[in-house]
Amino acid sequence: MYLIGLDLGTTGCKSMVFDTTGQILGEHYIEYEVTFLPDGGAEQDAELWWQYAAEAVAAAVRKAGIDPKEAAGISVSSQGCAFVPVGRDGKPLANAISWYDTRALPQARALYARYGEKELFYRLGHPAESLVFPEILRLKEEAPELYQKTWKFLMPHDYLICRMTGRAVTDPSMASGSMCYDVPTGAWARDLLREYGIDEEKLPEICEAGTVAGTLLPEAAAQMGLCCGTVVAVGMQDQKIAEEVFADAKNLDEMGLGIPDITKVFLKLKEMGCDIPTDVYTIPYGVKTLMKYKKEKEAKKNA
Numbered sequence: 001m002y003l004i005g006l007d008l009g010t011t012g013c014k015s016m017v018f019d020t021t022g023q024i025l026g027e028h029y030i031e032y033e034v035t036f037l038p039d040g041g042a043e044q045d046a047e048l049w050w051q052y053a054a055e056a057v058a059a060a061v062r063k064a065g066i067d068p069k070e071a072a073g074i075s076v077s078s079q080g081c082a083f084v085p086v087g088r089d090g091k092p093l094a095n096a097i098s099w100y101d102t103r104a105l106p107q108a109r110a111l112y113a114r115y116g117e118k119e120l121f122y123r124l125g126h127p128a129e130s131l132v133f134p135e136i137l138r139l140k141e142e143a144p145e146l147y148q149k150t151w152k153f154l155m156p157h158d159y160l161i162c163r164m165t166g167r168a169v170t171d172p173s174m175a176s177g178s179m180c181y182d183v184p185t186g187a188w189a190r191d192l193l194r195e196y197g198i199d200e201e202k203l204p205e206i207c208e209a210g211t212v213a214g215t216l217l218p219e220a221a222a223q224m225g226l227c228c229g230t231v232v233a234v235g236m237q238d239q240k241i242a243e244e245v246f247a248d249a250k251n252l253d254e255m256g257l258g259i260p261d262i263t264k265v266f267l268k269l270k271e272m273g274c275d276i277p278t279d280v281y282t283i284p285y286g287v288k289t290l291m292k293y294k295k296e297k298e299a300k301k302n303a
Contacts (some may be wrong), residue, residue, distance in 0.1 A: 002066050004074040004226075006057055007238055008049055008156045009100070010082075015056035017064035017071075026064025028056045034098050042100035046092040049156060050163050058225035070241045073231035074164075074216075074224075077238040078156035078176035085139070090162040093149055097135050099177070105133035106180070111137075111192075125176055125183045133180035137196055139180040150202055151172065157235055158204045164232050165214030165225075168204040171301040173237035175206050209236045 002025070002211070003018045011034065016027040031050045035043050061068060081099035084092050105128075112128040114122050121127065132153065140147040154162055155177070158170045173190070173252040175181040186206070193200050207213070213232045221228040 001072045002064070002070055004060070004071055006053055006074060006076045006160065008053055008076070008160060009238060010100075011053045013049070013056050015053070015060040017060050025066065026060045026062070028059035028063060032057050032098055035062045035095075036100070036221060040102040040105075041168070042098035042102075043095035044082070044098055046096040047084075048161060049096065049300050050082075050137075050160065053163075054220070054223035058223070061225045065120045066248055068103040068226045068230075071226055071230055073208075073233055074226070075159050075233040076160050078160065078174070078235070078239040080155065080174055080239065081131045081137070083153050083155045083178075084159055084195060085146060086159065086162065087149065090159075090166060090168075091152075094143075094146055096156070097132075099131065101135065102130045104130040104138040107134035107137040107141075111141055113180075123182050123184065123189065126179050126182075129179070131196070132201040133192070134179035138197060140198070141207055152204060154204055158236070161213050161232060162204075164216055164220045166217055167208045168232055169213050169216045171206040171207060171209045171234050171236055173209070175238065181206075194211055207234045209234050211227075 001020055003020070005016045005018065007014050011090070011219075012029055012031045014027065014029045019025060027251050031046070032052060037043065040292050041060035057074070057143055069229040079099065082096055085094055087093050108130055109223045111134060112190060117128065122258070132155065132230040136147075136153055152158075152162070152168045154175050155170060156170060158168060162168050172181070172186060176183060180192055180203075181187075182187050188200055188203055192198075213234050216228055216232060217226070221230065240259045242301060
């Protein structure tokens with residue numbers, strides 16, 4: 001039995017094949033670029049995201065020399081805070097907007113001015129930046145036809161899983177980079193969406209990392225050199241999962257504060273009247289999944 005990892009970074013895509021002990025059996029890496037525009041825009045071709053992802057997986061499987069039938073599953077990590085509008089077939093309707101893009105800074109600043117910088121920061125965990133929600137507001141203003149045609153606005157992790165399974169899902173670590181994810185409640189900020197006329201149905205479902213998103217569709221399986229029906233698991237934002245794996249490998253308790261902890265810290269400091277800096281980032285992660293993994297690892301050690 002083998003496991004496959006796929007990471008879609010900002011400028012490169014990598015896939016690795018592992019055995020159940022964590023040994024790397026095969027890997028493949030492909031580089032690509034971000035297109036920077038004169039008006040502050042930064043975009044990528046999401047169709048190339050998919051092509052390179054599929055190519056990286058197929059090459060890693062070939063290098064590993066495994067039988068695709070023995071691949072137990074595949075999961076994804078990716079860059080955060082970028083997104084692409086897709087149609088009902090899961091394919092791009094326009095270029096993906098990179099997290100480098102600054103065109104929606106006016107919308108982001110207006111949002112924070114409307115609600116108050118600190119109050120919104122306590123909820124969204126981000127300073128005012130040109131991220132997913134402000135960019136969707138910009139697109140709705142500047143390209144209303146594109147907004148109406150869009151089935152889902154998907155971040156890179158979500159987009160790859162959608163192309164693989166047909167299902168639009170994300171996880172808390174990815175959702176937190178959107179500026180419309182309510183950190184304390186762990187759900188989309190419905191009041192913000194309603195006030196600004198953004199349909200919640202256009203956002204992916206939020207699922208815990210490690211849960212099954214679905215299985216590989218025939219077309220995706222053929223492109224990736226895998227078998228139709230291979231399990232696809234919900235992943236995480238690349239920076240956060242790398243941090244947690246590193247912490248585990250080095251036997252550290254934590255590299256950062258988990259979502260329940262950071263929320264309690266911020267709210268307690270707020271009650272105390274402390275001035276909380278709003279230029280830091282709060283990135284929740286798959287607490288349940290990681291705690292389950294750590295408990296299972298500890299149980300095996302003590303068996």
